[in-house]
Amino acid sequence: MSSRSQQPGQIWDAALGELQLQVARPAFETWLKDTDGVAHQDGEFVVGTANAFVSEMLEHRMYPLIERAIEHVIGEPISVRFQVITQSGIAGDGQSEAASRAGDDSERQLTPSAPLQQPATFAPPPSLNSRYTFERFVVGKSNELAHAAARAVADNPGNVYNPLVMYSEVGLGKTHLLHAIGQQALAKGLSLIYATTEEFTNEYIRAIREGKTEEFRQKYRSAGLLLLDDVQFLIGKEQTQEGFFHTFNALHMSNRQIVITSDRPVSSLKILEERISSRLSGGLVVDIQAPDLETRLAILRAKAEQMGVKPGKQVIELLGARIYRNIRELEGSLNRVVAYADLMQRPLDAELVNQVIADAQDAGERRQPSEQEVIDAVSAHFGVDRTTLCGRKRDKKTALARQVAMYILREDAAMGATAIARALGRKDHSTVLHGCKT
Missing domain, CATH: 3.30.300.180 (DnaA, N-terminal domain)
Incomplete structure (x- = not known):
């Protein structure tokens, strides 16, 4: 033919x-x-x-x-x-x-599956932060994939990227996107349950203790969407993992959308049961990195507009030029400068920014060491040369030195897991995430 x-x-x-x-x-x-x-x-x-x-x-x-x-x-x-x-x-x-x-x-059209059914039982409205919307989320190169995936899920829940797993270090916006999905679902009249993993665990244990497991199952398995924050806290909780596994299966089989956040990749959630990890990996897994300078400046401008203040371009650039481990620290620096200007009746200018930054450093902020300084210091302390530290040797002494270097690079040098992996010759940044937590 x-x-x-x-x-x-x-x-x-x-x-x-x-x-x-x-x-x-x-x-x-x-x-x-x-x-x-x-x-x-x-x-x-x-x-x-x-x-x-x-x-x-x-x-x-x-x-x-x-x-x-x-x-x-x-x-x-x-x-x-x-x-x-x-x-x-x-x-x-x-x-x-x-x-x-x-x-x-x-x-021939791409037609979505049947619309999500509303639960037969009453569920209280989810505790979503009204400030966490898509409109208030500043998109940059570090988070554009996660933002696009969250948007797609919110537009067509249950039919694309199910489950959606978003992971990042603390304070980079994954919970913001989780709430934004929930806000849009509520605006469409869909039912949903938002819970932290701690809340899910406490509720599950209480249901077992009070003989109300059937009510627990009915509540979670009848939701149109399940938004679960910080799934890494399921690690080590075998009984709760069992409850989550069956809840996940019931929702997924009935085409209900599941969105989950974590502070590490699914591949690093090693202590979770394999059957759970494999199901999470079966959807779309996206990460959020620390914002680059351009995104930091955009975040500061958006935050200033929300606060109703108009700092000059130089003020924004001075604050954005500093290195922050997460967006909370970035926004906190602007809050501190604005509060100081208001309380001391000072103009919001570059001179004030420099003074507030200097005061913060004098109050205990240490100078941020460079990658080279950290590796050299660790090498000297443990008596391990740089080539060995960044190589493949795994004896006890070298492994400990490497782990200490990972921790200091993350905590004091404010480097991300990917950058640390590259500095220490690691192929997979999940090794760094594991090393910093043990």
């Missing part, structure tokens, strides 16, 4: 068959499974996707593979375009001309 007589859907199905052999199963399930062939006209093939996030990922990560697969099926050169498909057609100002010419097959 020639490509001219084949409908776009048939061509794409054949291409998917080839791609399935070339792409890892998790990647295929996440990015390609729910796509569709929409149009084939004038040397262009249009692939329909569920949302803009998927389109962008396919464009940037898989374009060469997809192009080759389609060309192999149709036997001629082709350019590929990715287009978001809604229930009513192609997103935008109506269906594209190319799609309208593609015949009946172009009307």
